[in-house]
Amino acid sequence: MAGNSDPLTPRAKLAVTAGKAVAAASRAAGRGSGSVIGGRVALKLDPDLLARLAQNLDCVLVSATNGKTTTTRLIAEALRAAGPVVSNALGANMPAGITSALAGGSDAKFGVIEVDEKYLAGVARDTDPKCIALLNLSRDQLDRAAETRMLAENWREGLAGSKAVIVANADDPLVVWAASSSPNVIWVAAGQMWKDDAWSCPSCGGVMQRPGDDWFCGECGFRRPTPSWALSGDHVLDPHGSAWPIHLQLPGRANKANAASSAAVAAVFGVPPQVALERMYQVQAVAGRYDVVQFEGRDLRLLLAKNPAGWLETFSLIDPPPTPVILSVNARSADGTDTSWLWDVDYTRLTGHPICVVGDRRLDLAVRLEVANQQFQVCENLDQAVQLCPPGRIEVIANYTAFQDLRRRVGN
Numbered sequence: 001m002a003g004n005s006d007p008l009t010p011r012a013k014l015a016v017t018a019g020k021a022v023a024a025a026s027r028a029a030g031r032g033s034g035s036v037i038g039g040r041v042a043l044k045l046d047p048d049l050l051a052r053l054a055q056n057l058d059c060v061l062v063s064a065t066n067g068k069t070t071t072t073r074l075i076a077e078a079l080r081a082a083g084p085v086v087s088n089a090l091g092a093n094m095p096a097g098i099t100s101a102l103a104g105g106s107d108a109k110f111g112v113i114e115v116d117e118k119y120l121a122g123v124a125r126d127t128d129p130k131c132i133a134l135l136n137l138s139r140d141q142l143d144r145a146a147e148t149r150m151l152a153e154n155w156r157e158g159l160a161g162s163k164a165v166i167v168a169n170a171d172d173p174l175v176v177w178a179a180s181s182s183p184n185v186i187w188v189a190a191g192q193m194w195k196d197d198a199w200s201c202p203s204c205g206g207v208m209q210r211p212g213d214d215w216f217c218g219e220c221g222f223r224r225p226t227p228s229w230a231l232s233g234d235h236v237l238d239p240h241g242s243a244w245p246i247h248l249q250l251p252g253r254a255n256k257a258n259a260a261s262s263a264a265v266a267a268v269f270g271v272p273p274q275v276a277l278e279r280m281y282q283v284q285a286v287a288g289r290y291d292v293v294q295f296e297g298r299d300l301r302l303l304l305a306k307n308p309a310g311w312l313e314t315f316s317l318i319d320p321p322p323t324p325v326i327l328s329v330n331a332r333s334a335d336g337t338d339t340s341w342l343w344d345v346d347y348t349r350l351t352g353h354p355i356c357v358v359g360d361r362r363l364d365l366a367v368r369l370e371v372a373n374q375q376f377q378v379c380e381n382l383d384q385a386v387q388l389c390p391p392g393r394i395e396v397i398a399n400y401t402a403f404q405d406l407r408r409r410v411g412n
Contacts, residue, residue, distance in 0.1 A: 012052050015045035016103045025102060026088075035088075039096030042103065053102040057086070057111035061127065061164075063120045063155075064135030066310050068093070070286045071135060071249065071258040074113040076281055078266035078276035083109035091287055094119055095126075110269065117151050121158020127175055131268045132159065133167045135190065137174040138197045138309040139341060148197045152178040167264045169257075170227040173215055177202040177222070186380055188264050189213075189230035190257040193316070194309035196344065225404055231260040236273060238263070244273040249284045254313040267390035288407045292393075294388045295410045300326075300407060303397045306335070308344040314397055321352030324389040326382070328359035328398035328406060335400045339364045347372040353395075356385035359402045382409050 008016070023038030031037075042049050060079075062072045069091045076087040086105020088098050093114040102111060115123045117137070134155070137148045155178035159166065167178035170187040174197065179185050189212075192198075198215075199208050206219025216223035228239040235243040236259065246259050258291040260281055267275035285291040285377060289304045305314040318325065330336045339361050347369055355376035357365050362378050369376045386394065398406050406412075 008052055009157060011160055012046045012049055015042040015049050016375065018042060018170045019100060019103060033090060035092045035100040036096045038188040039100035041145050042099055043096060044049050049294040050102070051126040053099065054111060057108060058269065059111040059113060059119065059127045059174060060131040060133060061113050061115045061124060061129045062133045062386055063115045063117050065117060065138045065140045065307065066313070067135050067258050070255060071133060071262055072112055073283050073286050074258055074262040074280045076112040077279045078262055078271050079110045079112060079269055081271050081275050081279055082269060085110045087112040088114055095123060098123060120155055121392050124158060124162065124164065125369045129164045131165045131167060131265055132162070133265050134175045134179055135169050135261060136172045136192065138307060140307040140336065148174055149202050152202055156181045163256055165268050167261060167268065169261065171213070173198040173208060174202050186229065186264055187225045187227040189227035190260050191231055191253065194312050196308070222321060229260060229264040231257050235265045236260045236277065238273050238374045244277050246277055249281060250290055252313060252317040258377065288412050291412055293410045293412050297391055298386055298389060299393045300396050300410060301393065302403065302412065304403045305397050306399050308341055311345045315349040316396040319393060322354060322355070324354045324394045325350060326356045326358060326385045326394060326396045327365060328402035329362065330399060330402040331366050332360070332401045342368045344368070347374055350374055354389065356388055358382055358385050359398065382406060
């Protein structure tokens with residue numbers, strides 16, 4: 001819990017100093033932010049450093065397959081109403097990156113921490129969080145993340161008996177099953193557009209029934225819990241039944257859902273919904289996502305979509321035809337090297353849009369679009385794709401490393 005005593009031992013202080021020096025050297029060499037390598041060095045020198053850094057903070061952990069970076073930003077904005085916040089806002093969400101971020105926040109009261117799904121249980125042990133937000137679980141990085149039910153089981157075991165308040169999405173059966181081992185859960189009806197990872201019951205394997213917005217298992221009776229918070233159109237409904245308007249600069253239904261979960265988290269820390277939601281309006285873009293940049297005389301809107309659930313939400317954001325769309329897919333280690341997930345994405349939603357395809361795996365994507373009867377052109381690079389589009393707005397959708405490549409090219 002928050003206090004004023006200095007939790008850092010001489011060894012920990014040395015580790016922090018060394019980590020910052022290595023990070024600075026990495027930045028100077030043009031190798032990115034340096035937060036991951038700095039954190040690795042610091043943890044080598046003091047393996048307990050993350051726990052020591054978190055000791056004086058009231059922490060909230062945010063984990064999910066989709067939306068965790070944005071939700072972390074929204075929660076951080078909301079909690080700044082109650083005191084200084086330290087956060088891994090750029091998305092370095094494994095222990096090294098988290099350690100590096102917390103080492104930079106000596107005066108903070110709150111730690112708002114995005115955590116990779118696979119590391120949630122360990123980071124929760126180290127940071128003793130006051131609150132954990134669980135948004136969704138869907139297929140991602142198929143070559144190494146295993147399947148979603150195994151992740152849900154890791155969460156369920158890792159969070160069993162946790163003292164943290166769990167804020168969980170009542171509309172995702174995998175999240176509900178994972179969170180149900182915890183004694184203190186606040187359920188949020190945040191919605192779930194992508195349902196293809198939850199047709200079988202995570203508890204018994206039976207077939208899920210999905211009448212309307214409800215869900216339950218016909219075999220074992222595992223069912224959707226009654227939410228106390230809900231997204232309703234452009235409003236968040238709180239546990240007292242009051243409706244609070246959501247005003248975001250970020251587009252789409254998914255971000256309203258992120259705001260609803262963020263408001264529920266803020267309330268755990270004593271920040272009322274009206275204050276929390278008003279502060280969320282400050283967030284314009286998240287690590288380049290949703291930014292509109294000028295490039296070659298066009299307005300490119302940069303959209304990140306890493307897996308089928310993300311692509312489905314992103315298609316609902318884009319301007320109607322005939323707005324051109326550039327799609328970019330890589331399959332480097334940070335993306336997952338298996339591109340079979342492309343076959344789970346409904347590309348018929350792009351009918352009527354002129355499409356250009358770029359990225360390392362543009363030919364994999366081209367085959368998928370061919371089967372979906374889409375009109376497209378394969379291009380060598382972003383510059384060529386942009387030249388094929390008329391002046392005006394272009395929607396650019398890319399997966400993780402492809403998105404980083406695009407940001408570098410457009411100077412974002």
